[in-house]
Amino acid sequence: MPTRRDVTYTMRPIGVVHSPFTDRAEIPMGPGAKHEAEGTLEVRPDLEAGLKDIEGFSHLYVLWVFHKAEGYELVAIPPTDDRPHGVFATRGPYRPNPIGLTVVRLLRRDGNQLRVRGLDMLNGTPILDIKPYLSSIPESELKRGWLAEAEAKSKRKS
Numbered sequence: 317m318p319t320r321r322d323v324t325y326t327m328r329p330i331g332v333v334h335s336p337f338t339d340r341a342e343i344p345m346g347p348g349a350k351h352e353a354e355g356t357l358e359v360r361p362d363l364e365a366g367l368k369d370i371e372g373f374s375h376l377y378v379l380w381v382f383h384k385a386e387g388y389e390l391v392a393i394p395p396t397d398d399r400p401h402g403v404f405a406t407r408g409p410y411r412p413n414p415i416g417l418t419v420v421r422l423l424r425r426d427g428n429q430l431r432v433r434g435l436d437m438l439n440g441t442p443i444l445d446i447k448p449y450l451s452s453i454p455e456s457e458l459k460r461g462w463l464a465e466a467e468a469k470s471k472r473k474s
């Protein structure tokens with residue numbers, strides 16, 4: 317008897333990312349990397365009505381597919397550190413479900429096109445979902461795990 321863990325969910329992208337990045341090497345990464353790239357989230361015309369009232373939000377979560385990444389590693393050394401970490405303690409592309417999550421600033425909406433800043437994905441990346449970004453966790457309660465140590469180490473070196 318299959319359990320819910322064995323079910324496969326099929327999703328159709330709601331749109332596509334138009335980003336300035338055509339090669340992964342162009343995307344800033346590593347400790348302190350800033351994501352300022354602008355581009356467009358193009359939502360399928362048949363779903364445009366679902367964007368009603370999105371203009372009121374300054375930031376959005378974008379859920380997307382690492383469509384150029386194949387396979388996964390449960391433990392790997394990320395580019396931001398020299399020690400191995402579990403895949404679920406990283407944001408890397410090689411994951412059992414290759415889903416990316418990026419917070420972007422919404423600059424404007426033109427119909428089914430959302431102009432945004434803060435992209436870190438390749439041009440042509442499929443979008444699975446868009447949601448308003450709402451954070452209720454105070455900065456003082458956030459812990460950055462191994463990344464905090466890696467960032468501090470990298471600062472000391474520079």
Ligand SMILES: C[S@@+](CC[C@H](N)C(=O)[O-])C[C@H]1O[C@@H](n2cnc3c(N)ncnc32)[C@H](O)[C@@H]1O
Nearest residue numbers: 340343382383384385407409416417437438441
């Ligand atoms: C470290 S991941 C973080 C992505 C997202 N912010 C997240 O946390 O899920 C960003 C990297 O994914 C890779 N990448 C971006 N778009 C991709 C795509 N469509 N397919 C495969 N890899 C991609 C690039 O190497 C980029 O530097």
